[in-house]
Amino acid sequence: MYDFDKIVERRNTNAMNTDGFRQYIFHDDGTMTFPFKDEEFVRMWVADMEFETPEVIRNAMKDRIDKGIFGYTKVFDPEYYKAFEGWCNRRYGWTFPKEQLVTSPGIIPALYELVGYITAPDEKVLAVTPSYAYFKHAADFNGRELVCSDLINKDGYYTMDMDDLAAKAADPKTTLCIFCNPHNPTGRVWTEDELKAFGDICEKNNLWVISDEIHCDLTRKGMQHTPLGKVMPDYGRLVTCMAPSKTFNMAGLMFSNVIIRDSGLMATWKARHYDFENPISIAAAQAAYQHGEDWLNELHDYLDKNFAFTGEFLKENLPDAKYQVSEATYLAWVDLSAYFTPDEDLPMFFANEAGVLLEGGDMFVQNSDCFIRLNLACPKSVLEEGLKRIAKATLNK
Numbered sequence: 001m002y003d004f005d006k007i008v009e010r011r012n013t014n015a016m017n018t019d020g021f022r023q024y025i026f027h028d029d030g031t032m033t034f035p036f037k038d039e040e041f042v043r044m045w046v047a048d049m050e051f052e053t054p055e056v057i058r059n060a061m062k063d064r065i066d067k068g069i070f071g072y073t074k075v076f077d078p079e080y081y082k083a084f085e086g087w088c089n090r091r092y093g094w095t096f097p098k099e100q101l102v103t104s105p106g107i108i109p110a111l112y113e114l115v116g117y118i119t120a121p122d123e124k125v126l127a128v129t130p131s132y133a134y135f136k137h138a139a140d141f142n143g144r145e146l147v148c149s150d151l152i153n154k155d156g157y158y159t160m161d162m163d164d165l166a167a168k169a170a171d172p173k174t175t176l177c178i179f180c181n182p183h184n185p186t187g188r189v190w191t192e193d194e195l196k197a198f199g200d201i202c203e204k205n206n207l208w209v210i211s212d213e214i215h216c217d218l219t220r221k222g223m224q225h226t227p228l229g230k231v232m233p234d235y236g237r238l239v240t241c242m243a244p245s246k247t248f249n250m251a252g253l254m255f256s257n258v259i260i261r262d263s264g265l266m267a268t269w270k271a272r273h274y275d276f277e278n279p280i281s282i283a284a285a286q287a288a289y290q291h292g293e294d295w296l297n298e299l300h301d302y303l304d305k306n307f308a309f310t311g312e313f314l315k316e317n318l319p320d321a322k323y324q325v326s327e328a329t330y331l332a333w334v335d336l337s338a339y340f341t342p343d344e345d346l347p348m349f350f351a352n353e354a355g356v357l358l359e360g361g362d363m364f365v366q367n368s369d370c371f372i373r374l375n376l377a378c379p380k381s382v383l384e385e386g387l388k389r390i391a392k393a394t395l396n397k
């Protein structure tokens with residue numbers, strides 16, 4: 001019903017994906033040159049999708065535009081809470097009272113604020129690694145030390161090192177954990193048992209936890225996301241972050257959900273957070289949760305096929321690459337340590353030798369040497385071209 005094979009032109013739309021890669025990946029000041037024109041690159045880096053945002057969402061945005069005025073706006077209409085809470089209840093069997101829900105122009109801005117609201121200047125933030133770099137940036141921005149607990153990698157399947165987490169959580173100066181559930185970049189969907197073990201460590205050490213669940217709607221068929229709040233139903237020091245931005249390719253609309261249980265932290269948020277919102281973003285998010293399910297189900301089918309194709313391709317063309325289908329996200333995490341050494345700059349190599357833009361190596365804080373992360377949320381034809389170029393450049397190096 002939906003055309004995920006369609007190539008959508010993104011240039012001249014101020015897209016990070018097409019125009020921001022030099023600065024973000026290579027910290028370039030605009031002088032860097034490559035043996036490829038910008039339009040010749042296969043873009044598999046930043047986590048947004050090459051698929052059109054569902055028409056049902058775009059129609060809701062157009063309807064709001066037709067109302068004609070875009071003055072100061074907040075989420076006053078209870079229909080938004082009903083749509084989002086209904087989504088969580090239907091899909092995850094999890095719910096929360098309306099007074100715990102606030103919104104933020106993105107989860108990263110919320111993390112930047114919450115680290116400052118929750119931790120004192122001399123306190124530390126805990127995260128598992130490899131990690132989405134912005135977890136470290138949120139600590140850095142607030143002048144807090146990030147303490148890393150390396151995930152255990154067993155043939156491409158990652159698990160939490162509970163003994164290491166327990167030891168690091170026991171430090172009285174470590175007061176907050178930013179937890180990625182599901183996990184970017186390894187793609188893990190944490191099981192209830194893993195979440196309970198993690199939750200026990202947090203509870204024993206009275207740790208604040210921000211559970212970043214932005215990827216929760218993007219699971220492979222048969223995988224079930226469990227909100228951390230579901231296995232810690234009575235834990236007051238939990239903040240849960242979710243958003244339609246990854247799910248429906250609307251990150252540019254800057255709209256996400258923050259569920260704060262602690263009344264004291266909520267009071268601080270309400271006192272310090274600038275809570276006006278973009279009226280078109282509210283309309284889009286509400287339509288996503290009310291009417292986005294059909295499109296999402298078809299997206300799941302398409303992504304599952306892209307992950308399966310990637311596995312077959314690597315087995316045939318880069319047999320020493322280690323790869324497991326990600327249980328969630330649209331990001332493939334590929335171990336190329338059989339072909340590269342830790343000192344090699346993989347994003348630079350693949351940009352110059354393959355004309356592929358990807359993230360990898362030390363872009364994920366630590367515990368990520370020789371890995372590349374591939375965005376598979378693109379038409380199959382684009383994925384195939386990207387994989388062919390990656391394999392050719394790797395084998396010819």
Ligand SMILES: Cc1ncc(COP(=O)(O)O)c(C/N=C2\CONC2=O)c1O
Pocket residue numbers: 045046047048105106107108109132180184212214243245251256
């Ligand atoms: C775990 C996680 N949290 C938050 C965000 C961003 O939230 P926002 O501020 O957009 O609401 C991302 C986006 N991840 C990206 C974006 O580009 N590459 C990535 O890995 C993410 O992976």
